[in-house]
Amino acid sequence: MTHFLLSSVPISGAFKFRGACNAVFSLNQEDASKGVVTHSSGNHAAALALAAKLRGIPSYIVVPKNAPTCKIENVKRYGGQIVWSEASVQSREEVANKVWQETGAIFIHPYNDGRILSGQGTISLEILEQAPQIDTLVVPISGGGLISGIALAAKSINPAIRIFAAEPKGADDAAQSKAAGRIIRLSETNTIADGLRAFLGDFTWPVVRDLVEDIITVEDSEIIKAMKLCFEILKVVVEPSGAIGLAAVLSDTFQKNPAWKDCNHIGIVVSGGNVDMAMLWDSFNKGK
Amino acid sequence: MTHFLLSSVPISGAFKFRGACNAVFSLNQEDASKGVVTHSSGNHAAALALAAKLRGIPSYIVVPKNAPTCKIENVKRYGGQIVWSEASVQSREEVANKVWQETGAIFIHPYNDGRILSGQGTISLEILEQAPQIDTLVVPISGGGLISGIALAAKSINPAIRIFAAEPKGADDAAQSKAAGRIIRLSETNTIADGLRAFLGDFTWPVVRDLVEDIITVEDSEIIKAMKLCFEILKVVVEPSGAIGLAAVLSDTFQKNPAWKDCNHIGIVVSGGNVDMAMLWDSFNKGK
Structure with missing residues (x-):
């Protein structure tokens, strides 16, 4: 059977909110104040944006240009700041790294x-x-x-x-x-x-x-x-x-x-x- | 809020199963053995077919010709015997009445x-x-x-x-x-x-x-x-x-x-x- x-x-339309929420609310106040950054093909992105919004901190979301429209809309809906990258994993990681250097935002990897x-x-x-x-x-x-x-x-x-x-x-x-x-x-x-x-x-x-x-x-x-x-x-x-x-x-x-x-x-x-x-x-x- | x-x-994809199931399982054995008949634009039809199938009795479903394909498929899926009518309420009622006269099947109105x-x-x-x-x-x-x-x-x-x-x-x-x-x-x-x-x-x-x-x-x-x-x-x-x-x-x-x-x-x-x-x-x- x-x-x-x-x-x-x-809310956020996928399981990813579970992990993102746990990660964002695990941060101490000092780290959290700088915001969070991630790269994601979509559901982790929206989930992290929502979790950050709930904690009242900024989120920077590196999104590959070929991501589905509805997933990008979800990130925007939850107040995430979109930073574009190429589709390759390498490009996503590079752009996320750059955001981290510029803002000090804590990197929350989508799965690792x-x-x-x-x-x-x-x-x-x-x-x-x-x-x-x-x-x-x-x-x-x-x-x-x-x-x-x-x-x-x-x-x-x-x-x-x-x-x-x-x-x-x-x-x-x-x-x-x-x-x-x-x-x-x-x-x-x-x-x-x-x-x-x-x-x-x-x-x-x-x-x-x-x-x-x-x-x-x-x-x-x-x-x-x-x-x-x-x-x-x-x-x-x-x-x-x-x-x-x-x-x-x-x-x-x-x-x-x-x-x-x-x-x-x-x-x-x-x-x-x-x-x-x-x-x-x-x-x-x-x-x- | x-x-x-x-x-x-x-199962059956709508609330209609609740009523249909109650109606079919309320019948005494003699009435039930003749089967049930109804006319419906769709969800009651499939629900009654399923309820009849679960009780192991025949069901005759009068379906208007303009009913959505997926609803007709649902009736077939649950073993209902389809009898076609015109779209008007009058035609549906006439055809259902005819089936009742021919088979003795108990009429289960979709709502009344x-x-x-x-x-x-x-x-x-x-x-x-x-x-x-x-x-x-x-x-x-x-x-x-x-x-x-x-x-x-x-x-x-x-x-x-x-x-x-x-x-x-x-x-x-x-x-x-x-x-x-x-x-x-x-x-x-x-x-x-x-x-x-x-x-x-x-x-x-x-x-x-x-x-x-x-x-x-x-x-x-x-x-x-x-x-x-x-x-x-x-x-x-x-x-x-x-x-x-x-x-x-x-x-x-x-x-x-x-x-x-x-x-x-x-x-x-x-x-x-x-x-x-x-x-x-x-x-x-x-x-x-």
Whole structure:
């Protein structure tokens, strides 16, 4: 039996608010007064802007030029100051570094940060409180912040729980890293799941290596089908990066693997609803 | 403060399952064995088909030819036998009557039925259990089954609670009836809210007359804006008929009426997510 646990928060529209809020409110007053800075393809950006706004401090958000419009709108809605970068991870990091030098704002990495992990880990607490019978969790993977937090918290409650990652084939650095036994960074990525284009960090990699049983990779077409299912049956708006866990569970890779036959109670983390209507419509038509 | 209470059930995709389930499981074995029949523009149809399937009896669903595709698909999904009619209420009633004569199936009216009202009334129980501070409920109105059930149940818990109906301007028979003090049926209706084209029945009218404080009518453009807000901010897929309560609360009619200034804790019933993606896209573009 598969459980659909919707762990998204309407405010900011994704799980990222959990980590961002924990990070911002962990700062001492002196550090906080300088504000916070980050680079993000979108949901962490809006989440950090909102967390900073709630604490009454400035936030500087480095946003790649190819980020979805609705995610940029979210940053603006929450009062974040946008600083543009190129799409590459390198450019994002350089621009964020420059902002830090100029303002002294505290850098809050979107995932490679213990405070972020702890925040995301609260998802496990809620899942296992609501459905303690769950024996398997399937979680999207990008930089690894979400799944690391979830794995650490879930395993501390139930060491036998099985954790699987869901990753797009067009950005499968985690699957490659797992196979190679070391962090692999890709020279380029190509997937509809704009929130899953980041690479594992040195903080998240050991958790993924040791606590995540396997990485299930899926095609973009499978992600679109899962998005459509969420829309039509669950009546929930989910962005590609949020629907990938469902896509993974529905895939032959997962369904036909004899080693996973005894995954009886599967919790899927479905989070992130920041999808442009135009993009959704376009992808649904492609998915036909 | 406005509370968004999402009272939709993912199974069948609308509140209608509550009433349909109550009606089908209230039948004695002899009556049930002949099956059930109804006419409906959509959500009651799917709900009755599902309820009948769960009890293991046949269902005959009279569906107007202009019903949205996704609603027809839902009826088929749950094993309902579709019988086509013209779009008019008269044609629907005639065809349903014919099915009853041929099969002996018990007619379950989509709203003019005490068993249906009782089922829909369970929404009030849930709302007031989750948020007892609510002093105002805003509920879509069509045939009046939903709002009658909700009003009767809510007033039995809190006699001071205020009940408002939300109705499309292009199908404002309830507003006209309320003004005239008797049931008014329109010769035609014109609204995007396909679930709100029915007219009050003799069973629901007295409840609407006596327990509903006022009918707030809104334009289709306001409904579309509310749908968009649900989609973009709440991340919930809502059909026009489901979003109308939110549209009513956001309207100047409601916001600027001094008599309603003391509605402090407003519960909006948002139910019905059976919207074709193509229709949603189309209406969002129109709403720009």
